[in-house]
Amino acid sequence: MERVLRERKYSITGLFKHIGAGNKIHVPLDCYTANSISTECTRQNRYAGCDPMNNKFATTKKEKTGYITIIQRY
Structure with a gap:
């Protein structure tokens, strides 16, 4: 499921x-x-104790212009 935030609702850790x-x-x-x-x-x-080659979270700026995308893999 994809969510798009339009305003600042959460703290950075809350995201x-x-x-x-x-x-x-x-x-x-x-x-x-x-x-x-x-x-x-x-x-x-x-904090999650992830292996460097198998991170739980990843970010990208290429998916949607003007946004940074946070992806949770597992």
Whole structure:
């Protein structure tokens, strides 16, 4: 399931709690910075104890223009 945020509803750490396994969320770059989302993604993967080649969370900016996409794999 894909979700698109239009405004700043959640904190940066709160975004990762609202995704769900196998889903993705599109976050607007005018409300959140790409660097802060990427840093929190790395932090969440470390908390989950993921293997570096099999991360739980991933980010991409190529899927939707003006948004950064957070993907939860499992």
